[in-house]
């Protein structure tokens with residue numbers, strides 16, 4: 001159990017979007033307790049606010065994206081993973097384009113940015129959603145479930161015929177130090193044939209060997225090689241941590257994923273919020289409005305409260 005945290009100062013970075021190829025800047029700003037993670041876009045003369053919440057997710061093929069308040073932001077998952085991994089609960093993220101810069105394809109540049117800004121505790125306890133009974137979603141051979149556990153952790157398995165991957169399983173016991181050393185550096189990856197097909201369809205325009213590990217028939221195209229032998233499964237965990245930010249609060253449970261991806265991760269978040277009999281909230285502020293308000297995160301996230309209560 002811990003207090004909520006935000007940034008000590010404002011900080012900016014820029015780069016290109018992986019799919020749009022457009023240059024984009026993001027500015028991370030401190031936010032008050034119970035704000036959550038909220039994207040901000042200048043619309044005319046006013047700021048529009050888009051909270052990171054499952055109800056704002058829009059279906060996309062290859063990344064996680066949210067839409068609302070007159071704008072959308074895609075490829076948010078690596079930045080969200082860095083914030084969740086470092087326990088930054090409240091932050092405004094001003095965006096200048098509809099995609100978060102891909103940087104080096106991992107969460108490490110965002111981790112360095114956040115560390116440079118500094119992290120400070122706030123005068124409010126962080127609520128935790130503690131899983132009391134298993135919840136599972138499946139799609140063919142893909143599955144992801146969350147089970148009761150005394151501490152948050154993730155076990156992920158992937159299977160590809162490629163000799164550099166085959167079967168990889170990794171267990172991540174969620175902590176700031178483990179996130180920094182085991183997960184943050186793992187880069188996104190793709191297969192050469194798929195990457196070429198994407199480019200032909202006008203997607204992945206910002207993808208280069210500087211931000212994507214590209215696998216050829218029996219090897220890796222990148223001269224620099226891998227950062228970890230099992231960088232692929234570590235990156236899947238990074239994606240999952242980012243996608244779970246759509247829950248709107250921290251979780252306590254054991255997530256077990258097999259051949260999963262963004263769509264299934266976010267379906268599990270939806271299923272969790274639809275089954276409030278299978279979890280309890282710890283550290284939620286007591287209020288007079290009953291169960292609905294118990295799940296209330298902030299004025300920016302009323303829909304999460306409604307979903308959790310329904």
Ligand SMILES: [Zn+2]
Pocket residue numbers: 077078188235239
């Ligand atoms: Zn990713």
